[in-house]
Amino acid sequence: MTAADERSGGASGIRTISVGGRYAVHIGPDALARLGEHVGGGRRVMVIHQPGRAALVDEVVERVRAAGGAPFTHEVPDAEAAKDVSVLAGAWGALGQAGFTRDDLVVGVGGGAATDLAGFVAASWLRGVDVVQLPTSLLGVVDAAVGGKTGINTAEGKNLVGAFHEPRAVLCDPAWMASMSRPDLVSGLAEVIKCGFIADPVILDLIEADPAAACDPAAPVLGELIARAVEVKADVVENDLTEAGIREILNYGHTFAHAIEQVEDYRWRHGDAVAVGMVFAAELAVRSGVLDPAVLERHRSVLGSVGLPTSYAGSDWEALRSAMARDKKARGTTLRFIVLSGVGSTQRLDGPDERLLTEAFAAVTTAG
Template sequence: MAGPVSRTIQVGGERPYAVHVGPGVVERLAAHAGEEPGRQVLVVHQRGREELAEQAAQTLRGAGARPLLAAVPDAESAKTAAVLAGLWDTLGEAGFTRSDLVVGIGGGATTDLAGFVAATWLRGVEVVQLPTSLLAVVDAAVGGKTGINTAAGKNLVGAFHPPVEVLCDPAWLTGQARADYVSGLAEVIKCGFIADPVILDLVEADPAGAGDPLADPARTLELVARAVQVKADVVAADLTETSLREILNYGHTFGHAIEQVEDYRWRHGDAVAVGMVFVAELAHRVGLLPAGLLERHRRVLDAVGLPTAYLPGRWEQLRAAMARDKKSRGATLRFVALEGLASPTRLVAPAEEDLVAAYAAVSGAPGRLDRV
């Protein structure tokens, strides 16, 4: 597939910014060194991304800024109150002011954490995100959602704090393990189901290639750009998730429940993949989703190597975790569902027997109504 070597997606709203995807974008950090010499920049980076963090620091130094590098644990281990407090201490010791800057380098957990550090220090300083995973560039780093996890659930403590810019070089994505890259594809495929079916066509045309960022760089860029555009369009219209933005949570209610029950040992995208099948089964059972589109969920996810089933015997734990989902209102469960391709809707307070039946369909468990 022929295509451009870079792409810029504009994210509108009250605080507009750009997402730049292409080679050499790290050099754009020089523009964030500040008008006055000596702007301090906390570079929060995932362990294993030291080379890129130092490259970013050199760019900032060359433009007159004073970078301070802070390594954080990999994946969800970074999103804890203890890690957050350590970064606050670093900012306090360095005397960071409101005119200073935070830069996040790493996967989605790192960008979530860096964004929350920026959101909470002095009630808000600027943040630039450099996502290095597929999941981060198409989801976590774009849209301004920031936060950490607690024992009660994922992302229950956070803030909406949009970045001033997002920079991603597709070459950074090649450093991911294949399983991690494929996991990120779940969020791309989600965007295909809720808004841009061309994404599904591109994936289905070559599922194996879609799971390899080097197989066809132009297609990789196209998939990333389309998924980012879906998110950009939604968050520009609804930054704080009061209405439309909830559609980006397609598959996430059940997916987050899996993550919590598994103590975050499951990859996020893997859990979301199963979550999409669960809510597709639920929507089909209540008469919203056609059988063919339900089957397409399993087909496209299976084709790229994403899971479509979860263990039996975990319903009570999963049901309790879903009750703590951010979309819930009181005791009422609310799901993002589809009534057709690229036609999302809300499914509110489904019957317990339908929930149990949907779980049975993704687990092989008996369709029995347990205590929930």
């Protein structure tokens, strides 16, 4: 049975998506009510959170207490600044000072960077303690919090240090996204659109039918888009937790995207970089003879309709090429890309000709 088959709803309006029967993603109003199931009497709970989420953190703390747990809180910086070695060390220090044991629990509250950090803190403390993720951003729920990937950044690249560590549960109330800025919400849509191109074309159809609604946290279609994107990721992860095979398709657009993020010192939003990265991958696929140019144009159309960038006018090619060579998906000196042969059909492109790479780069730096 796939994750999509196991999706359910009910009077509460919560949609539950199973990830291989190992844990579930709960999406809907009052999803936080499920937190008590993972606390238990006397269990220490460290709530690792980003700034600006005081009301939600207070509610988490109260629910932990109500379930008989002992809550602690630890604030970390916003955005990619959270995924720094010094911040990681500070979180370890907080766990040590609180006397955390293997029976205790970490809760990650915030965007994708916060859940990445919280997951790695849990994976590395005493060689692994439980974590429950509470993503408060669109990017967080459809990407970072689901799938068990955790990590931090180094000066040499993004997510080069990390571990696979699945959460006990992922809880998300779309209402938490109401306070997101429009640019941040739109950035998260890049990962949703990615799921449309690699596996679920209905996602693309829904966005094309009403791009404005797709950007509205109060619109029902956004909840549908979230559920569909989570189902895509859950189905992939169910079959390949450690990225030994099919899970690589989730990296569509990410090789070039991570290079942009690195050379721009993480000033670019992740989703914005992924949007350009998908156009780069589509340009590369067309030039390699595996993709119809019409699908490339659909990339630009869908991404542009919600306000995502489709071109990049920053660093020179050599800096980006060097950054891609350090990408964790590279093997030795060989670059590896996930590309499309059609909507919903992916394949791997190993070691493409350098001329094709530079042509694809030129296309995304000169396109409107």
